[in-house]
Amino acid sequence: MDEMRVLRADDPGRAELEAAGWTLAGESWGARLTVAAPPRLLEARAAVEAARAAGFEVRELREVEADAVNELEAATQADYPYTPATAREHLDLDAARTLFAGDGRVFGAFDDGLLVAVTAIERRGGHAETDFTSVRSTHRSRGLAVAVKALSVVTLADEGVRTFGTGGAQANAGSIRMNEALGYEIHERWVSLRRAAAGGGSTEPAGI
Template structure:
């Protein structure tokens, strides 16, 4: 994986000692996640971040020592599932989400995993673009049906 110093960032696999930084980054980015019935997630606590390391692998990008991007994965058999990928708002639109997600895919492929899955709300164009950039194909979608608001109903 190694450093990418020419761009001023370090890409690395994180350890459980990084859980507080992962939780802190997620607290900054939490409001950016689409919250629907199909894609709802709870805010990540430090304990929850530590659990990510027990269940899988976590990769990050640091700039000047600060964690600015993260992706968390877990594997069952040949399948590696990405739980989330996020980038600090001050460091977006630089391709960092794609870089950290690609690093996780390569590391998990090197570990023998051959099948990769990820989620993403259709309302999150950045997530869809990142997933397509690393080679994912959209094979399923989730739809949330909600009753119309009372002012949207046709007159009776």
């Protein structure tokens, strides 16, 4: 089995590993948003209202709707760009229910009763971290990823959260644009380096 290491893109040890034959297997990033008290978040609120004005129901979900989250994630699972640092396991129904447990919150957008966009976020005191955001393939490029994530930020900011974290694969340009639209700023970049196992080559896993 290949050996894998994940380290900051600017880590001094990166050059040494690459000189020793390690190759780039993926790039990822982390971003942060800090809001004022009291929060204004005018762009975020406008994104939610724009989606609602377009006819979508954008709101926080309840645990009884975990099956809809599970179905949407199954439909979008193959679309997540793969990196060793951002790989997502298949979300089954039990795992979908845990998204609502403790300080977990889930927000979604519906089109005529069908869940078409979702984001899951977890509050950690005055900080909140996004787990994932996904949009059904038939409803992309319509501002829904921004809308559901915006609602999560607005809701938790109104409850006192002041910093928000998120991240993803560098290859997912749409995710980067979506977060930048909400004011997130990338503050760290990561690389995944692979060293092939002795006696064999390696292949890049299929995107998930």
